[in-house]
Amino acid sequence: MKNFININNVKNYHKLVDDALILKKNKLKFNKKNIDITLGLIFFNPSLRTRMSTYKAAKNLGINVIQINLNNDGWKLEFEEGSIMNLNKSEHVKDAARVISQYCDIVGIRCFPELKKRKHDEKELIIESFRKYSKIPVINLESSCSHPLQALADAITIKENILLKKPKIVLSWAPHVKALPHAVANSFIKMALRLNYDITVANPKGYNLSKVITENIKIIHDQENAFENADLIYAKNWCCYDNYGQVIETEKNWIINKEKMKLTNDAKFMHCLPVRRNLVVTDEILDSSNSLILNQAENRIFSAQIVLKNIIDEI
Amino acid sequence: MKNFININNVKNYHKLVDDALILKKNKLKFNKKNIDITLGLIFFNPSLRTRMSTYKAAKNLGINVIQINLNNDGWKLEFEEGSIMNLNKSEHVKDAARVISQYCDIVGIRCFPELKKRKHDEKELIIESFRKYSKIPVINLESSCSHPLQALADAITIKENILLKKPKIVLSWAPHVKALPHAVANSFIKMALRLNYDITVANPKGYNLSKVITENIKIIHDQENAFENADLIYAKNWCCYDNYGQVIETEKNWIINKEKMKLTNDAKFMHCLPVRRNLVVTDEILDSSNSLILNQAENRIFSAQIVLKNIIDEI
Amino acid sequence: MKNFININNVKNYHKLVDDALILKKNKLKFNKKNIDITLGLIFFNPSLRTRMSTYKAAKNLGINVIQINLNNDGWKLEFEEGSIMNLNKSEHVKDAARVISQYCDIVGIRCFPELKKRKHDEKELIIESFRKYSKIPVINLESSCSHPLQALADAITIKENILLKKPKIVLSWAPHVKALPHAVANSFIKMALRLNYDITVANPKGYNLSKVITENIKIIHDQENAFENADLIYAKNWCCYDNYGQVIETEKNWIINKEKMKLTNDAKFMHCLPVRRNLVVTDEILDSSNSLILNQAENRIFSAQIVLKNIIDEI
Numbered sequence A, B, C: 001m002k003n004f005i006n007i008n009n010v011k012n013y014h015k016l017v018d019d020a021l022i023l024k025k026n027k028l029k030f031n032k033k034n035i036d037i038t039l040g041l042i043f044f045n046p047s048l049r050t051r052m053s054t055y056k057a058a059k060n061l062g063i064n065v066i067q068i069n070l071n072n073d074g075w076k077l078e079f080e081e082g083s084i085m086n087l088n089k090s091e092h093v094k095d096a097a098r099v100i101s102q103y104c105d106i107v108g109i110r111c112f113p114e115l116k117k118r119k120h121d122e123k124e125l126i127i128e129s130f131r132k133y134s135k136i137p138v139i140n141l142e143s144s145c146s147h148p149l150q151a152l153a154d155a156i157t158i159k160e161n162i163l164l165k166k167p168k169i170v171l172s173w174a175p176h177v178k179a180l181p182h183a184v185a186n187s188f189i190k191m192a193l194r195l196n197y198d199i200t201v202a203n204p205k206g207y208n209l210s211k212v213i214t215e216n217i218k219i220i221h222d223q224e225n226a227f228e229n230a231d232l233i234y235a236k237n238w239c240c241y242d243n244y245g246q247v248i249e250t251e252k253n254w255i256i257n258k259e260k261m262k263l264t265n266d267a268k269f270m271h272c273l274p275v276r277r278n279l280v281v282t283d284e285i286l287d288s289s290n291s292l293i294l295n296q297a298e299n300r301i302f303s304a305q306i307v308l309k310n311i312i313d314e315i
Helices: A013-025 A049-061 A093-103 A118-122 A125-133 A148-161 A183-194 A223-227 A293-314 B013-025 B049-061 B093-103 B118-122 B125-133 B148-161 B183-194 B223-227 B258-262 B293-314 C013-025 C049-061 C093-103 C118-122 C125-133 C148-161 C183-194 C223-227 C293-314
Strands: A038-043 A064-069 A106-110 A138-140 A168-173 A198-202 A218-220 A232-236 A268-270 B038-043 B064-069 B106-110 B138-140 B168-173 B198-202 B218-220 B232-236 B268-270 C038-043 C064-069 C106-110 C138-140 C168-173 C198-202 C218-220 C232-236 C268-270
Touching: A013 A148, A013 A183, A013 A293, A038 A049, A038 A093, A038 C049, A049 A064, A049 A293, A049 B038, A049 B064, A049 B093, A064 C049, A093 A106, A093 A125, A093 C049, A093 C293, A106 A125, A106 A293, A125 A138, A138 A148, A138 A293, A148 A183, A148 A268, A148 A293, A168 A183, A168 A223, A183 A198, A183 A232, A198 A223, A218 A223, A268 A293, A293 B093, B013 B148, B013 B183, B013 B293, B038 B049, B038 B093, B049 B064, B049 B293, B049 C038, B049 C064, B049 C093, B093 B106, B093 B125, B106 B125, B106 B293, B125 B138, B138 B148, B138 B293, B148 B183, B148 B268, B148 B293, B168 B183, B168 B223, B183 B198, B183 B232, B198 B223, B218 B223, B223 B258, B268 B293, B293 C093, C013 C148, C013 C183, C013 C293, C038 C049, C038 C093, C049 C064, C049 C293, C093 C106, C093 C125, C106 C125, C106 C293, C125 C138, C138 C148, C138 C293, C148 C183, C148 C268, C148 C293, C168 C183, C168 C223, C183 C198, C183 C232, C198 C223, C218 C223, C268 C293
Parallel strands: A038 A064, A038 A106, A106 A138, A168 A198, A168 A232, A198 A218, A232 A268, B038 B064, B038 B106, B106 B138, B168 B198, B168 B232, B198 B218, B232 B268, C038 C064, C038 C106, C106 C138, C168 C198, C168 C232, C198 C218, C232 C268
Antiparallel strands: none
16 A cells, blocks of 8 residues: 555455454554654644554554644645745645655644635645655545545444444434534545445435535435434534535434434444534443444554555555 | 552552662663553643653653643543533543543543632542543542652652651642642652651641641641751642632742751752742752752652553553 | 764764764664663754654664653743742753753753844853753754754765865855744854855845854855855845844845856755745755755754764763
8 A cells, every 4th residue: 555545545445444353353463663664643633543543553563653743843834836935834845745754654644624615625735735745655644525544443343343244324414513524424435335335324404415425325314214224323423515614503403312223223333533422422322332432443543553554565 | 550540549658669769770670672551641731740750661661652732632521421512622531531541551641620619629520530431540640639659759759868767757838929739748748648757737827738638747837846857848839728729828938948947957858840949949958968859850750660560560 | 972062062073974974874773772762852942854853863773752842741941040930930941951861861952042132042041051950961953043953964965965075155045034043054154164165155234144153254245146156055044143133124036046046056955944935945946956955854864863873872
């Protein structure tokens, strides 16, 4: 694997998931003893799970990690080609990316969308600039529009916990008070398609995801109807895509609770975390025996580790 | 040792101090060579000594360390059970603690008090939440009301430097301009009682510590009287406990200086640092040959290291 | 080597550059396998290159690194001797430096000038305080008035890329919108003198560097005239030295571009980065085959590594 920027970088996704599961059983098997390979983790935004799970994955492989919160620890970056840099940006990504490539062997980038202009966010300016200018493999630690490490951890979790060959999965929008990105939902859908799962999206009117993503996917605006006979409910909030970046209505009645889960086929419950309890989903669901939220978080280690391993194998 | 949240977690405190002194003579004896164990250090507040000494202790043992300044690097945490999380907290400690437990083998938490409501601070909501929800051992890196790693470093320092079996120790309040926590004073007293030292607290009227802590301890409001014949003066400011969180009067005359130290039995001088020079205590005392402040700071390494070692032994 | 605070700490500068080039060919030769030596990196200001290249250098040697952004992660430091610390500084550098000396074996300090009072900045209060109070070797990661690790990386880069024995080097001031320090220019000149290069400084009137630095150096106020027959153009902005800390005029016409480079002897181009593109120098120069900016950045690793190695050899 050269880069892991989105799911398209993976040739055989089934094999990737299987390899992660094998790796999980013998975490230190490929440990290279701490000298030669350095992973740089570049954060433009906060991170708890990604920061710690990727660190742990790297340590399991015996590679060095250096983290940098770029906006605070380093210099504000310019991304426009050819601009006259006389404002508040001190360094061009062209230089930063090439320089980091000399200090690291692999680089991970976290760069959330601004959620102001759709076209701007969809350009994926930050991660694509790193891809363009870095001389080293680039890993997406959640970009404007995709979060493939989360989707891979979710795939591992599904494979471990749901024994059905073609589970009926419902990705359900759930309420939130802030405008949240589409990245997790987008990557989850792409992953489900790659693994040939039966996936439906449930969301209120006005909250449809990008048509490019949901092409060929059933979208249902009646949440209860969508839940019927589901084997897995994956909850996630996202802001409007058409009315880009807006929270037109909080739709508190879309909260996921016991009554709704009863409509399912004793479905497992997933959420990528962090989750706002009792706003998005009730405590009783999050803490139920059907909840896989901690499994998902744990599998972030093996998601990162298998990606790192595959990248290292080709360096 | 399962957790190290307060001194009560230690069965044989004398042995713990002795073991630390033995460890200090052979720092790398228990070095496990850097692969299997990861220590997470979670900071809700600034830290210099704790951050660096705990890192050094971990490296002496060969274990990995990942630090996170949680409020900046991660997400604001909710601590109330069952709350509807529709304000500014993005993640519940219940989830954060359980997730961190999957990425680390041991977790250290620094969480100062707010010094607004006594009952709130005494609940130790943050560290107790981590104890409750973590599946891994929890180390207190200074919580609202206790700082047991500092007290242990102080115990090691006393044992190294004061050869008397039952030294007369005076914990003296000293002036400051800000409201400071009671944690260091509380843990110092508890430690002195565990080691059966002769301890007296000197503080201005209005600055008595919690009665729970000072039960059976002599409190003297005349500083000079308290200093007479002391073998050790431990200086520390704290804000009012009864008039909780207030600085009713700065009491600048409580500064510790040469004249007062002359009243003692050529006493050693201790302070946990950071210290505001010439406000709390004069330069000439801090820089005198009787000052043990650097010894205390150095022993923070071995305090952390023996605690980590004992925890690792039981993992 | 005891400290690396400025170029004067180096006895044989030619040998240092040669040793760095040898080291670069066998980066892991002196790797000590990760247990005994800890390097503390203390940042009072942002850093990307220095942070990452010094980390990489340390890892190449197998030593531990702990970073701290002192103003945010730790406590505000007092630097005045004997002051009564009743304002907003919580710890005296005297104590911080001595404490850090107990947790680390080597300490690196980044401390930019305030650019308000020349005398204050020239005292180098922060790094000199660390030199005075630390019991361990101190490395300058860019202080108020010097940046010797950058100058050493530049020397390595020149040696690698310019085969002339005595190249004609022009250090050219270039435009910027902010007031920038003199540190890079000062250290570059000192390095060039140590290596007996033919160095000229080109800058607009009013932008002369300190006379102490430029004693015996030709200063030319006509940039095009200066560029004639140059073998190397080193671009850097700095604020006024006489009119200390001011940007009297942006002098946009001092931008370095293709037309000016044509006046040279097919000169190589250098800049320490970060560089504001198309303000300081045009894209076409930065991205030309004569540009050595990435080589300089890469050599920051070997500059730091040879310094660390020499220090370790004498610990």
